Amino acid sequence: MTTRPPRLATFLVQLALPTTVTEALLGDLHQEYATMVARDGVRRAGRWYWREAFRATVSFSRFREPDAPGPVAQGVGANWNAFADVRYAIRSLIKRPGFTAIATITLALGIGATTAIFSAVNPILFEPLPYPHPDRVTMIWEQGGDGQKTNVGFATYADLNERNRTFTSMAAVGGWNPTLTERGAPELLTGQRVSQSYFRVLGVAPAIGRDFRTEEDVVGVARVVVLSNDFWRTRFNADSSIVGRTITLNGNSITVIGVMPAGFQNVLNPQAQIWTPLRYGPSLPYACRSCRHLRVVGRMREGIGPEAARRDLEAVQRAIVAEHPGDYSGPGILTIALKDDLTSGVRPALLAVLGAVALVLLVACANVINLLLGRGAQRRGEFAVRAALGAGRARLIRQVLTESIVLSLIGGVGGTLIAIVGTRLLFALSPANLPRHEAIQPSATLLLFSFGLTLVVGLVAGVIPALHATRTDLGDGIKLAGRRSAGGTRFTRGGLVVAEVALALILLTGCGLMLRSVTRLLAVSPGFKPDHLLTMQLQATSKRFTNDTVTRAYFDAALDAVRAVPGVESAGVTSQLPLSGDFDAYGIHTEVPLSTNPADDLSAFRYAVSPGYLESMGIALRRGRTLLPSDRLGAPSVAIVNASFGRKFFPGLDPMGKRFHVGDTTGPWYTVVGVVDDVKQGSLASPQADGVYLPESQWIFADGSMSLVVRTKGDPETMVDAVRNAVWSVDRDEPIVRVATMNQLLENTAAERRFVMLLFEGFAIVALVLAAAGIYGVLSSNVTDRLREIGVRSALGASRRNILGLVIREGLGLTLLGIAVGLAGAAAASQAIASLLFGLSRLDLMTYTGVAVVLLAVSGLACSLPAWRAARVDPAITLRAD
Amino acid sequence: MTIHLGDFEQLVLLALLRLDDEAYGVAVHAEIARRTGRRMSFGTVYATLTRLEEKGLITSRLGEPTAARGGRRKKYFSILVPGRRALERSLRSVKRMAQGIDVSWEAS
Numbered sequence: 009m010t011t012r013p014p015r016l017a018t019f020l021v022q023l024a025l026p027t028t029v030t031e032a033l034l035g036d037l038h039q040e041y042a043t044m045v046a047r048d049g050v051r052r053a054g055r056w057y058w059r060e061a062f063r064a065t066v067s068f069s070r071f072r073e074p075d076a077p078g079p080v081a082q083g084v085g086a087n088w089n090a091f092a093d094v095r096y097a098i099r100s101l102i103k104r105p106g107f108t109a110i111a112t113i114t115l116a117l118g119i120g121a122t123t124a125i126f127s128a129v130n131p132i133l134f135e136p137l138p139y140p141h142p143d144r145v146t147m148i149w150e151q152g153g154d155g156q157k158t159n160v161g162f163a164t165y166a167d168l169n170e171r172n173r174t175f176t177s178m179a180a181v182g183g184w185n186p187t188l189t190e191r192g193a194p195e196l197l198t199g200q201r202v203s204q205s206y207f208r209v210l211g212v213a214p215a216i217g218r219d220f221r222t223e224e225d226v227v228g229v230a231r232v233v234v235l236s237n238d239f240w241r242t243r244f245n246a247d248s249s250i251v252g253r254t255i256t257l258n259g260n261s262i263t264v265i266g267v268m269p270a271g272f273q274n275v276l277n278p279q280a281q282i283w284t285p286l287r288y289g290p291s292l293p294y295a296c297r298s299c300r301h302l303r304v305v306g307r308m309r310e311g312i313g314p315e316a317a318r319r320d321l322e323a324v325q326r327a328i329v330a331e332h333p334g335d336y337s338g339p340g341i342l343t344i345a346l347k348d349d350l351t352s353g354v355r356p357a358l359l360a361v362l363g364a365v366a367l368v369l370l371v372a373c374a375n376v377i378n379l380l381l382g383r384g385a386q387r388r389g390e391f392a393v394r395a396a397l398g399a400g401r402a403r404l405i406r407q408v409l410t411e412s413i414v415l416s417l418i419g420g421v422g423g424t425l426i427a428i429v430g431t432r433l434l435f436a437l438s439p440a441n442l443p444r445h446e447a448i449q450p451s452a453t454l455l456l457f458s459f460g461l462t463l464v465v466g467l468v469a470g471v472i473p474a475l476h477a478t479r480t481d482l483g484d485g486i487k488l489a490g491r492r493s494a495g496g497t498r499f500t501r502g503g504l505v506v507a508e509v510a511l512a513l514i515l516l517t518g519c520g521l522m523l524r525s526v527t528r529l530l531a532v533s534p535g536f537k538p539d540h541l542l543t544m545q546l547q548a549t550s551k552r553f554t555n556d557t558v559t560r561a562y563f564d565a566a567l568d569a570v571r572a573v574p575g576v577e578s579a580g581v582t583s584q585l586p587l588s589g590d591f592d593a594y595g596i597h598t599e600v601p602l603s604t605n606p607a608d609d610l611s612a613f614r615y616a617v618s619p620g621y622l623e624s625m626g627i628a629l630r631r632g633r634t635l636l637p638s639d640r641l642g643a644p645s646v647a648i649v650n651a652s653f654g655r656k657f658f659p660g661l662d663p664m665g666k667r668f669h670v671g672d673t674t675g676p677w678y679t680v681v682g683v684v685d686d687v688k689q690g691s692l693a694s695p696q697a698d699g700v701y702l703p704e705s706q707w708i709f710a711d712g713s714m715s716l717v718v719r720t721k722g723d724p725e726t727m728v729d730a731v732r733n734a735v736w737s738v739d740r741d742e743p744i745v746r747v748a749t750m751n752q753l754l755e756n757t758a759a760e761r762r763f764v765m766l767l768f769e770g771f772a773i774v775a776l777v778l779a780a781a782g783i784y785g786v787l788s789s790n791v792t793d794r795l796r797e798i799g800v801r802s803a804l805g806a807s808r809r810n811i812l813g814l815v816i817r818e819g820l821g822l823t824l825l826g827i828a829v830g831l832a833g834a835a836a837a838s839q840a841i842a843s844l845l846f847g848l849s850r851l852d853l854m855t856y857t858g859v860a861v862v863l864l865a866v867s868g869l870a871c872s873l874p875a876w877r878a879a880r881v882d883p884a885i886t887l888r889a890d
Numbered sequence: 891m892t893i894h895l896g897d898f899e900q901l902v903l904l905a906l907l908r909l910d911d912e913a914y915g916v917a918v919h920a921e922i923a924r925r926t927g928r929r930m931s932f933g934t935v936y937a938t939l940t941r942l943e944e945k946g947l948i949t950s951r952l953g954e955p956t957a958a959r960g961g962r963r964k965k966y967f968s969i970l971v972p973g974r975r976a977l978e979r980s981l982r983s984v985k986r987m988a989q990g991i992d993v994s995w996e997a998s
Binding site: 012013026028029031032033034035036037038039040042059060063064065066067068 | 914915916919931932933934936937940952958959960962963964965
């Protein structure tokens with residue numbers, strides 16, 4: 009039998025009605041409900057019950073208005089009628105739509121922006137990595153001669169792994185890009201070659217199948233692979249029978265042994281689709297100590313701190329270096345917590361963004377306090393009347409609190425929407441190389457946090473004027489009831505405006521500095537002509553490439569085919585492409601040594617290029633000649649160096665005709681036959697430029713992947729298909745990747761700064777709008793407060809111009825004070841973004857001046873409206889109003 | 891101080907007099923509904939009862955909790971002397987105002 013009436017309705021009644029009534033009323037309703045269920049059924053009875061509950065709350069709120077005078081309106085205790093308070097609050101908010109709109113929009117922007125940014129930054133900076141005991145996972149690097157971290161050679165890794173006493177396991181990790189030739193076009197995969205212990209170091213096991221075994225990570229055994237969950241789903245339709253089957257990679261049949269779980273985040277390469285054991289042994293040529301191309305990750309034993317682990321590895325490394333002194337420039341080993349290692353690059357930018365968000369939140373808070381103070385001052389009369397009629401102080405404060413809560417709730421709903429949309433937007437806009445990019449999602453915790461914060465701000469800001477109003481002499485208050493008061497809050501509000509202007513200025517300065525940095529960065533010449541350039545990477549991966557001759561023949565043939573395409577002006581290939589992320593540097597050993605130990609020799613970028621590469625790129629030749637088809641294997645080895653290479657390795661000398669080894673000191677001597685302009689390799693901001701161009705046919709081995717550079721007559725984007733088909737006409741089975749125009753690559757190098765700039769821009773605009781609203785609010789309520797004074801002044805002969813000046817002087821005075829404070833603050837705060845700036849000082853005069861002018865202009869605009877209103881005051885009307 | 895009664899307050903007080911010892915929410919509601927044909931919510935009835943009690947015109951006592959009421963107690967109301975006076979005065983004024991006008995007291 010269901011005679012129990014709807015619980016929610018019962019709860020509503022309990023909430024809204026005085027406790028003296030609820031028991032009897034609910035008892036009656038319950039009794040009637042039972043009768044109705046028997047007569048009309050549960051449904052109708054339920055509807056009736058709801059109707060009754062709702063009407064009961066309405067009758068009681070009408071019956072006991074919160075500002076009803078007399079004994080009823082006293083204590084907080086048993087008679088608290090929350091529903092009526094809320095109704096009253098909503099009514100009074102609706103009465104002032106301007107105030108309500110500005111306050112809720114301010115709150116929504118504050119809550120929304122803060123949460124969106126926190127959500128984006130949180131997984132990168134604060135959240136632990138998604139592995140068991142993530143604090144025990146650490147990266148291990150060798151320390152180069154310059155103190156920087158460098159990759160680890162396999163032999164070093166093997167020794168460290170065997171001799172350490174502080175790690176449960178270690179794994180070496182290298183890149184792997186096999187080509188899958190199954191069903192359709194050859195697909196180049198992103199993968200990793202890893203030690204068999206890799207997944208155990210991270211602490212994640214495959215969801216289907218099994219992990220790698222020790223005997224599978226040995227030279228010469230059959231390769232096996234583990235697939236990522238995503239790859240398994242999209243390419244193999246989540247077929248669970250895949251485990252144990254073979255797939256064709258680089259023309260070989262490889263057995264799949266496992267699939268990783270869906271939630272597995274492979275932070276060392278988030279794009280990885282496939283893993284295979286490293287299968288290195290000390291005997292392999294590329295496993296040598298100076299073949300530093302592996303990354304090493306390890307899991308520390310329980311109870312071992314990072315410091316103990318570092319000391320242990322340093323001791324082991326000292327012993328290793330003592331045994332093989334020729335292979336190391338120093339004994340250094342670096343251990344960096346995996347999380348710190350991943351995020352160290354973006355940390356300064358993100359902290360700067362976080363700081364900017366905090367500033368926006370502060371501005372929003374200041375604005376809300378300001379609005380509520382202003383409103384509180386306006387309502388002093390109202391409070392005084394109510395207090396005189398018997399409303400207790402607690403009663404009045406309760407009313408104000410209810411209003412603040414309602415306001416914050418509306419702002420919170422808006423803020424949640426902004427946060428959700430904002431987080432999506434940030435995810436879409438964030439550079440893909442942002443670490444843990446995939447973990448960005450709206451954070452409920454942080455939404456609650458910022459919501460709570462604004463609630464507290466609202467409550468505090470709401471209570472102060474109520475306390476203020478109820479403390480003052482009732483007589484005074486009532487005398488003022490008809491007019492607005494110009495109380496002591498004016499000073500506080502002026503202070504808040506100064507603070508808002510100052511904070512906005514700090515943000516605007518940050519934004520201005522970033523904007524000018526990006527502009528300058530994009531104005532930097534890359535050292536070549538980026539327009540009309542199409543680039544793509546060609547790879548020689550299939551089994552037929554058994555020796556260098558075959559590989560070189562493939563690239564030569566591909567180049568010839570591309571040159572024959574209509575619309576192609578010229579083309580060339582290079583082993584590394586500027587601004588593409590390629591990084592390939594070799595030690596340069598000059599004939600007249602610059603240092604006693606060859607291991608200490610400096611390095612330079614090595615470009616193995618085809619004839620025509622320099623011409624296609626538009627790299628200007630300064631001296632000598634360019635590379636010719638006659639510079640082939642067997643002919644004298646030649647090199648073309650760039651200007652800074654010449655200055656560094658042949659200081660004070662003419663580089664033409666000088667000789668040097670590249671990499672191996674036993675290799676051929678390369679003779680300088682030409683000098684070209686410097687080219688930006690890493691990024692536009694990178695100062696590192698020393699480079700040497702060698703004929704690829706004269707280099708000691710054939711690179712397996714070469715970047716094709718095509719200068720087109722028209723728009724390079726329209727040429728993609730024609731060029732790709734030309735390459736495939738030579739060999740249909742070889743993958744073509746990284747297709748991009750040179751201008752796209754150029755844009756990418758500024759992506760991180762551009763992203764930070766975009767965020768700053770958003771915040772700065774929000775802060776500017778809020779500050780303007782603050783100035784406007786204060787001045788316009790001041791004008792209202794002083795209508796009588798203004799009336800008297802104009803009656804006594806003050807001109808319109810005098811009155812205008814009166815108001816504008818006050819507004820600009822506050823603004824100027826704020827600008828002064830803000831300039832000092834900006835000079836200090838700009839330190840936080842100093843590392844993101846390019847080509848200008850963090851104290852750049854131009855930026856600071858410009859920002860101050862913008863702020864002054866906006867505040868002038870915000871002043872002009874209230875000033876105009878003041879100037880149009882008719883003295884006859886204001887004075888008669890008394 | 892004279893207290894003026896509203897129209898519905900009169901009806902509630904009259905219901906209390908009629909119901910005597912049995913005047914609790916459901917009964918008052920039913921009595922008024924039955925005799926006047928008025929539809930009203932329990933909330934209205936209770937709002938009026940609470941107001942009358944706060945004016946010192948009626949008093950209340952709590953009964954025993956019953957299962958039929960979800961374990962809640964009934965609240966019985968009874969009229970006090972000031973309430974009776976206020977009602978009499980109120981009804982007298984109505985009667986005086988109606989005297990000599992063609993209004994039938996014994997309407998259908």
